[in-house]
Amino acid sequence: MQKKVIDEAKIEEAVHMILEAIGEDPEREGLQNTPKRVARMYREIFAGMNSNPREFLQVSFTEFHDELVLVKDIPLYSMCEHHLLPFYGKAHVAYIPRGGKVVGISKLTRVAEAYAMRPQLQERLTSQIADCINDSLKPFGVAVVIEAEHMCMTMRGVRKPGALTVTSAVRGIFETRPETRAEVFSLINQKI
Ligand SMILES: Nc1nc2c(ncn2[C@@H]2O[C@H](COP(=O)(O)OP(=O)(O)OP(=O)(O)O)[C@@H](O)[C@H]2O)c(=O)[nH]1
Numbered sequence: 771m772q773k774k775v776i777d778e779a780k781i782e783e784a785v786h787m788i789l790e791a792i793g794e795d796p797e798r799e800g801l802q803n804t805p806k807r808v809a810r811m812y813r814e815i816f817a818g819m820n821s822n823p824r825e826f827l828q829v830s831f832t833e834f835h836d837e838l839v840l841v842k843d844i845p846l847y848s849m850c851e852h853h854l855l856p857f858y859g860k861a862h863v864a865y866i867p868r869g870g871k872v873v874g875i876s877k878l879t880r881v882a883e884a885y886a887m888r889p890q891l892q893e894r895l896t897s898q899i900a901d902c903i904n905d906s907l908k909p910f911g912v913a914v915v916i917e918a919e920h921m922c923m924t925m926r927g928v929r930k931p932g933a934l935t936v937t938s939a940v941r942g943i944f945e946t947r948p949e950t951r952a953e954v955f956s957l958i959n960q961k962i
C-alpha cells in the first residue's frame with residue numbers, strides 16, 4: 771500500500787489561515803504554536819491513513835475454537851468526515867473462527883482503531899471493520915456494533931447531547947441465522 775504522507779507544513783499553514791479567518795491574531799502568544807500543535811495532533815489522530823489494517827490479521831494461530839469470540843466495549847475515537855469533529859463511543863467486535871484460524875484479540879481492537887483514525891462515517895467504519903475481518907480470516911461470521919456520540923450533533927447543529935448512534939454490520943452466519951445474531955446482540959447488551 772502506498773503511504774499517504776501527512777503534510778504537517780500544509781496543515782500549519784491552513785490552521786494559521788483559519789485563525790486569521792475567524793478574526794484571531796495567530797501571532798498572539800497563546801496561538802503562536804497552535805498551527806504546529808494542530809498539525810502534530812492531526813498526524814496522531816489520522817494515523818490510520820497510513821495503516822493497512824489487514825496486516826494486523828496476518829498473524830493467526832491454530833486454536834480449534836469454532837465458537838463465538840466477542841471483544842466488547844472497545845473505546846473508539848474517530849473524526850466525522852463532514853465536520854471534522856470527533857465522534858466517540860464503543861465498538862463491539864465478534865467473530866466465529868473457521869478451521870481454527872484465530873487471531874490475538876488485541877488485533878481486533880487494532881483493526882477497529884486503524885479504520886477509526888481517518889475521516890469517517892460511522893456506517894462505513896462499521897462495515898470496514900466487518901469486511902476486513904471477514905476477508906482476512908474467512909470466519910463463519912462477523913458482527914460489529916458501534917455506538918457513538920457525534921460532537922457535530924452535540925456542540926452545534928441540532929445540539930442533542932447524549933444522542934447515541936448505533937450501527938451494526940453482520941456477515942456470514944450472523945446475517946443468515948437470526949438466532950446467532952440475537953445471541954451476539956444480547957451478549958453485547960448484557961452488562962457483566
Ligand atoms: N449517516 C451519517 N451521517 C453523519 C455522520 N456524521 C455526521 N453525519 C451527518 O452528516 C450530515 C451532514 O449534513 P449537511 O446538511 O451536509 O451538513 P449540516 O448543514 O452541517 O447539517 P446539520 O448537522 O444538520 O446542521 C448531518 O446530518 C450529520 O448529522 C455519520 O457518521 N453517518
Ligand SMILES: [Zn+2]
Pocket residue numbers: 850851852853854855920922923
Ligand atoms: Zn459531523
